[in-house]
Amino acid sequence: MSRRLSLSPAQRAWLDTGLRVVAAVFGGYVLTYAATAALARFDAAMVATLLSFALYTGFVLWAFAAVSVRRVWLGIALSLPLAAVGFWPVWFGGVS
Numbered sequence: 001m002s003r004r005l006s007l008s009p010a011q012r013a014w015l016d017t018g019l020r021v022v023a024a025v026f027g028g029y030v031l032t033y034a035a036t037a038a039l040a041r042f043d044a045a046m047v048a049t050l051l052s053f054a055l056y057t058g059f060v061l062w063a064f065a066a067v068s069v070r071r072v073w074l075g076i077a078l079s080l081p082l083a084a085v086g087f088w089p090v091w092f093g094g095v096s
Helices: 009-039 045-065 069-078 080-091
Strands: none
Touching: 009 045, 009 069, 009 080, 045 069, 069 080
């Protein structure tokens, strides 16, 4: 038997906003790090830093512009393989 959480419209709006904030902060951090981890060499440190600001800002804007919270979390879930590739050198000691 399926029980759905019954919330008032005001409570639903607060929950929606809270989930988007969590997705924007933590998902944006993980995706930004994963996308710029390969660039984090000595020569490319400035480029990686500037790119990370642009990516993080874009992700936060997208998290609040998406039609539903479900779409935001689905986007984060589908991009986890990118995050795994970005973290791979850190996990296995390839980058110092």
